[in-house]
Amino acid sequence: xxxSERKKRILRIIVENYVATAEPVGSKAISAELALSSxxxxxxxxxxxxxxxxxxxxxxxxxxxxxxxxRLYVNELMEEQRLSMEETxxxxxALQIKMQELDRVIDQAGKMVAQLxxxxxxxxxxxxxxxxxxxxxxxxxxxxxFIVVIMTDSKQVRNKLFKLPTDLSEAQLQLLTTLLNTSxxxxxxxxxxxxxxxxxxxxxxxxxxxxxLVVSFAxxxxxxxxxxxxxxxxxxxxxxxxxxxxxxxxxxxxxYLSDTPRLSSLPLPELSGDDNTKILIGPExxxxxxxxxxxxxxxxxxxxxxxxxxxxxxxxxxxxxKVAAKLSCVAEGLSHLFGQGELPPGxxxxxx
Amino acid sequence: xxxSERKKRILRIIVENYVATAEPVGSKAISAELALSSxxxxxxxxxxxxxxxxxxxxxxxxxxxxxxxxRLYVNELMEEQRLSMEETxxxxxALQIKMQELDRVIDQAGKMVAQLxxxxxxxxxxxxxxxxxxxxxxxxxxxxxFIVVIMTDSKQVRNKLFKLPTDLSEAQLQLLTTLLNTSxxxxxxxxxxxxxxxxxxxxxxxxxxxxxLVVSFAxxxxxxxxxxxxxxxxxxxxxxxxxxxxxxxxxxxxxYLSDTPRLSSLPLPELSGDDNTKILIGPExxxxxxxxxxxxxxxxxxxxxxxxxxxxxxxxxxxxxKVAAKLSCVAEGLSHLFGQGELPPGxxxxxx
DNA sequence: TTTAGCACTCAGGAATGCGGAGTGCTAAAT
DNA sequence: ATTTAGCACTCCGCATTCCTGAGTGCTAAA
Numbered sequence: 001x002x003x004s005e006r007k008k009r010i011l012r013i014i015v016e017n018y019v020a021t022a023e024p025v026g027s028k029a030i031s032a033e034l035a036l037s038s039x040x041x042x043x044x045x046x047x048x049x050x051x052x053x054x055x056x057x058x059x060x061x062x063x064x065x066x067x068x069x070x071r072l073y074v075n076e077l078m079e080e081q082r083l084s085m086e087e088t089x090x091x092x093x094a095l096q097i098k099m100q101e102l103d104r105v106i107d108q109a110g111k112m113v114a115q116l117x118x119x120x121x122x123x124x125x126x127x128x129x130x131x132x133x134x135x136x137x138x139x140x141x142x143x144x145x146f147i148v149v150i151m152t153d154s155k156q157v158r159n160k161l162f163k164l165p166t167d168l169s170e171a172q173l174q175l176l177t178t179l180l181n182t183s184x185x186x187x188x189x190x191x192x193x194x195x196x197x198x199x200x201x202x203x204x205x206x207x208x209x210x211x212x213l214v215v216s217f218a219x220x221x222x223x224x225x226x227x228x229x230x231x232x233x234x235x236x237x238x239x240x241x242x243x244x245x246x247x248x249x250x251x252x253x254x255x256y257l258s259d260t261p262r263l264s265s266l267p268l269p270e271l272s273g274d275d276n277t278k279i280l281i282g283p284e285x286x287x288x289x290x291x292x293x294x295x296x297x298x299x300x301x302x303x304x305x306x307x308x309x310x311x312x313x314x315x316x317x318x319x320x321x322k323v324a325a326k327l328s329c330v331a332e333g334l335s336h337l338f339g340q341g342e343l344p345p346g347x348x349x350x351x352x
Numbered sequence: 353x354x355x356s357e358r359k360k361r362i363l364r365i366i367v368e369n370y371v372a373t374a375e376p377v378g379s380k381a382i383s384a385e386l387a388l389s390s391x392x393x394x395x396x397x398x399x400x401x402x403x404x405x406x407x408x409x410x411x412x413x414x415x416x417x418x419x420x421x422x423r424l425y426v427n428e429l430m431e432e433q434r435l436s437m438e439e440t441x442x443x444x445x446a447l448q449i450k451m452q453e454l455d456r457v458i459d460q461a462g463k464m465v466a467q468l469x470x471x472x473x474x475x476x477x478x479x480x481x482x483x484x485x486x487x488x489x490x491x492x493x494x495x496x497x498f499i500v501v502i503m504t505d506s507k508q509v510r511n512k513l514f515k516l517p518t519d520l521s522e523a524q525l526q527l528l529t530t531l532l533n534t535s536x537x538x539x540x541x542x543x544x545x546x547x548x549x550x551x552x553x554x555x556x557x558x559x560x561x562x563x564x565l566v567v568s569f570a571x572x573x574x575x576x577x578x579x580x581x582x583x584x585x586x587x588x589x590x591x592x593x594x595x596x597x598x599x600x601x602x603x604x605x606x607x608y609l610s611d612t613p614r615l616s617s618l619p620l621p622e623l624s625g626d627d628n629t630k631i632l633i634g635p636e637x638x639x640x641x642x643x644x645x646x647x648x649x650x651x652x653x654x655x656x657x658x659x660x661x662x663x664x665x666x667x668x669x670x671x672x673x674k675v676a677a678k679l680s681c682v683a684e685g686l687s688h689l690f691g692q693g694e695l696p697p698g699x700x701x702x703x704x
Numbered sequence: 705t706t707t708a709g710c711a712c713t714c715a716g717g718a719a720t721g722c723g724g725a726g727t728g729c730t731a732a733a734t
Numbered sequence: 735a736t737t738t739a740g741c742a743c744t745c746c747g748c749a750t751t752c753c754t755g756a757g758t759g760c761t762a763a764a
């Protein structure tokens with residue numbers, strides 16, 4: 001059953017007032033905005049409460065939106081906030097500046113969102129499966145050390161400095177490189193172990209345990225990249241909000257956000273195609289710790305069809321429109337950043 | 353003037369009790385540990401207070417060590433805590449496991465210390481000056497993209513994926529690489545800009561703005577590396593401690609810790625040679641925000657004589673011995689990690 | 705259907721009182 | 735000269751009480 005237009009208007013006013021002030025809103029405040037007496041409003045509010053859209057903290061406070069109320073607000077009442085051109089530009093520019101390795105970009109993006117919204121954020125990378133090494137490069141540093149640079153399928157790059165107890169010639173390094181590239185590329189993590197033994201043995205004369213050293217580094221990297229990386233930031237903003245003046249509450253949430261393994265194993269909700277953001281209000285969250293907080297999520301494309309997620313965590317009393325707009329803008333910026341070069345299909349395709 | 357042995361013993365008991373319980377300690381509690389009546393203790397405590405080693409929160413609470421009291425405790429009374437072999441081993445092992453790029457290691461080390469001590473930590477890298485690029489490597493990904501790997505003086509490596517609107521041949525890439533390596537290595541940040549213009553112009557025919565693209569990435573990296581990097585972690589632990597039940601206090605400190613630029617411009621105290629840790633108690637800190645917190649610092653060697661610092665932040669009521677021991681262990685582990693291959697001078701040198 | 709009026713509820717701040725822990729001081733004991 | 739027992743005193747923390755103001759629900763009139 002549909003709510004009357006008036007009830008919706010009242011709900012909307014309550015949500016927006018409450019979001020702005022963090023104080024329960026009473027009938028009088030509303031009667032000032034609508035040309036109705038407070039008594040009428042009270043009747044309507046009583047209905048809304050009955051229907052589960054409002055709650056009261058105690059008998060004689062004003063009303064506060066319930067999660068269900070926020071949900072209705074988000075679904076129907078909220079106006080999509082469009083960021084000004086200026087804001088969009090600034091965000092994109094800030095992202096551009098820090099264009100670097102994938103990990104860094106995402107971390108930076110998270111920090112940016114935290115700063116933009118004044119809420120803690122977290123960002124997850126895709127959790128790539130069946131990753132393989134695409135290429136090894138060994139770079140000579142000096143006679144006893146070299147750097148291994150490996151690149152994966154996903155075009156991510158890792159490197160490490162190796163120091164040896166013995167000298168190594170440029171030629172040996174060259175040999176090692178080709179050996180690695182011919183035998184260990186295109187293999188998944190599981191395929192690597194037995195292969196390793198065989199080849200290492202076979203080429204044993206030329207380079208001690210070097211191969212196994214490098215390959216195990218590669219394996220470490222694969223393992224690391226196949227797991228989701230988690231970045232959190234802006235936890236300090238939590239304490240700014242009145243709902244977290246209670247240290248116990250704040251602590252519970254902060255601990256949750258610091259629990260990287262936990263976050264990384266979160267099931268990512270399927271984000272609907274048309275809009276890339278999703279809002280989870282209070283008890284809609286699965287994690288116990290988030291039952292009275294809200295999460296705004298946006299997904300971004302890493303390329304190769306892989307997706308990552310970036311999210312904002314805050315009290316249910318949150319300016320969803322603004323947060324979603326900003327978050328979405330950053331997520332789009334990220335997608336664009338990773339996708340650059342892969343032309344967006346038909347974007348500038350139509351002539352004229 | 354020296355304190356009597358007995359006064360020192362009392363001070364020590366007070367510090368240790370207070371550290372353990374977070375409750376001001378009264379005369380009775382002490383008289384239980386020493387074979388003296390509470391009255392005697394009270395007299396002694398009055399003296400200690402007069403001398404500035406103790407404070408009382410109010411008339412009828414017990415006593416609490418003042419910063420000066422902690423200082424004396426740290427300098428003279430505290431027993432160096434030796435970690436058990438087992439603990440040391442565990443720490444080192446944990447460090448080994450995560451042996452990766454410098455940045456990651458340090459970040460990890462910070463997280464580890466936070467977890468080990470239950471206090472927030474921060475870690476700074478050296479702030480390398482007059483850094484130069486040592487070598488460029490360009491790795492072909494596919495016909496329109498390649499990865500640039502640059503290595504600096506300091507053996508740090510950065511990389512970035514470039515995508516082009518046009519095709520690029522392996523030969524062109526090769527050419528570009530040698531060009532970059534001959535003209536842009538060994539130059540400091542300041543030396544790069546004018547040079548760039550000249551050479552880019554000179555070789556313009558072969559590769560559009562590619563050179564300038566790569567070089568400006570290199571410059572970005574240099575700039576980034578010349579500034580200190582800051583890693584903080586474990587802020588969530590702050591709220592565990594009773595002194596930060598006051599949200600205002602906690603927030604002030606957390607904001608300070610999130611203020612990366614501020615931290616990165618901290619003047620690093622010279623750490624004395626024999627011991628690599630330094631303890632700053634309450635008002636000994638320069639930063640206003642730290643006036644009533646303590647900081648334990650340890651420095652580690654990055655190599656090439658460069659040093660970084662890793663620190664723990666917490667209330668003045670801190671188990672200095674334990675924290676210092678753990679921190680120092682990690683810092684040593686780090687130094688060792690970066691220095692591996694550079695044999696420690698004469699460590700096993702003496703025969704028999 | 706809306707509104708005015710009124711009795712009712714309840715959080716939260718100020719005022720008060722009380723018990724306990726710990727002190728400082730004095731005078732006796734060693 | 736120290737140490738100790740004893741006692742009056744201070745002051746936090748806690749609970750209790752009281753009060754006020756904001757906001758409600760209900761009823762009856764417009």
